[in-house]
Amino acid sequence: MSIRLVILGILNQQPLHGYEIKQIIEEYMGDWTDIKFGSIYFALSKLAESGHIEVIEENRTGKRPAKTVYQITASGKEEFLRLLKKAWCEHKQVIFPFDMAVFFIKYLSKAEAFQYLQQRIEKVTQQLNFLNDHKKEHRQNPYIPKEAIAIIDHSYYHLEAELHWLQDLLKNIDDYL
Amino acid sequence: MSIRLVILGILNQQPLHGYEIKQIIEEYMGDWTDIKFGSIYFALSKLAESGHIEVIEENRTGKRPAKTVYQITASGKEEFLRLLKKAWCEHKQVIFPFDMAVFFIKYLSKAEAFQYLQQRIEKVTQQLNFLNDHKKEHRQNPYIPKEAIAIIDHSYYHLEAELHWLQDLLKNIDDYL
DNA sequence: AAATTTTTATACAAGTTTGAATATATTGAA
DNA sequence: TTCAATATATTCAAACTTGTATAAAAATTT
Numbered sequence: 001m002s003i004r005l006v007i008l009g010i011l012n013q014q015p016l017h018g019y020e021i022k023q024i025i026e027e028y029m030g031d032w033t034d035i036k037f038g039s040i041y042f043a044l045s046k047l048a049e050s051g052h053i054e055v056i057e058e059n060r061t062g063k064r065p066a067k068t069v070y071q072i073t074a075s076g077k078e079e080f081l082r083l084l085k086k087a088w089c090e091h092k093q094v095i096f097p098f099d100m101a102v103f104f105i106k107y108l109s110k111a112e113a114f115q116y117l118q119q120r121i122e123k124v125t126q127q128l129n130f131l132n133d134h135k136k137e138h139r140q141n142p143y144i145p146k147e148a149i150a151i152i153d154h155s156y157y158h159l160e161a162e163l164h165w166l167q168d169l170l171k172n173i174d175d176y177l
Numbered sequence: 178m179s180i181r182l183v184i185l186g187i188l189n190q191q192p193l194h195g196y197e198i199k200q201i202i203e204e205y206m207g208d209w210t211d212i213k214f215g216s217i218y219f220a221l222s223k224l225a226e227s228g229h230i231e232v233i234e235e236n237r238t239g240k241r242p243a244k245t246v247y248q249i250t251a252s253g254k255e256e257f258l259r260l261l262k263k264a265w266c267e268h269k270q271v272i273f274p275f276d277m278a279v280f281f282i283k284y285l286s287k288a289e290a291f292q293y294l295q296q297r298i299e300k301v302t303q304q305l306n307f308l309n310d311h312k313k314e315h316r317q318n319p320y321i322p323k324e325a326i327a328i329i330d331h332s333y334y335h336l337e338a339e340l341h342w343l344q345d346l347l348k349n350i351d352d353y354l
Numbered sequence: 355a356a357a358t359t360t361t362t363a364t365a366c367a368a369g370t371t372t373g374a375a376t377a378t379a380t381t382g383a384a
Numbered sequence: 385t386t387c388a389a390t391a392t393a394t395t396c397a398a399a400c401t402t403g404t405a406t407a408a409a410a411a412t413t414t
Contacts, residue, residue, distance in 0.1 A: 087278035101264035116265040161338035
């Protein structure tokens, strides 16, 4: 549940309401996380329930839903550090949904498999190019923290690995059909 | 939801009940999927509800829960191919939960970050060694399909990428703290 | 042969995720 | 200025996941 880590990490800097948290996640983590806004509100109420954050303001403008501003508590700061250390220590195995597709390759015709593989190779190549440009922009912008570049590199290294593996797969496609 | 793909793919070969499906998943896909047995029964009832599979036998031995044997239907075979092609075409971005940990690196002391990173490097190295042995075994066993080796290679390539990235991170750790 | 552990088999409650629904304010275009 | 589009802000029902509970047969130990 890295969503609790994110929210506590963000609220660790300043009190915010749900929508602002959503915007920060989208702006700074949008490229490498996939947190749905529905989950943010659920996590906020859970964290509030357990006393890790607390409501400091309910700001109603006109008849719009009230902005509920949350602030991190002392126990929340502890919980944040606990979750952060846990995230640094635990090594969850990465799951590749595409492995499932490969597992059932025998139900595809050779032509189909060939075509799909080429499309994947093309897509990954595009993503690598995109990340390259993205990284150059980031390097030139002094406001982007260095960690952001490390995180882009993370994706870059794995996309390279993916590309090489896909190329091997294409080369040996006859073995699998 | 690759669980529907898995179940349809397995039932595409022969009728089976839930527990047998669980065993097949554990035996053949245990290394690279993470399907909990609870989800299998949920998926089975959903697939039955939509007519993609049907109950062909309810075998009660004594007072144990009845074995409910499912068989794929014509519409299930169609659905299987649809899901398989979808899985081959779509390129879901892989999420690395560790990125979140890196994002908040500034809340860690240098000594801590250093130690955690070295532990991760050690762990990934172990996994690479394990996969190497695993692959050798698989190559010598004529009953293991070639796709299985391709899937191991998939993890291997990505673990290598992870290792190199972690080594870079360790080298440049001072930039991030 | 009695007791313990493991394996077989599923149901289900509790927790979580998701996206659609809701309601209003603000911005920009015609 | 008035209409449409976009941005603000959250709630909630429905779908899904997870692990625990249940129950008994089979295998193993004592």
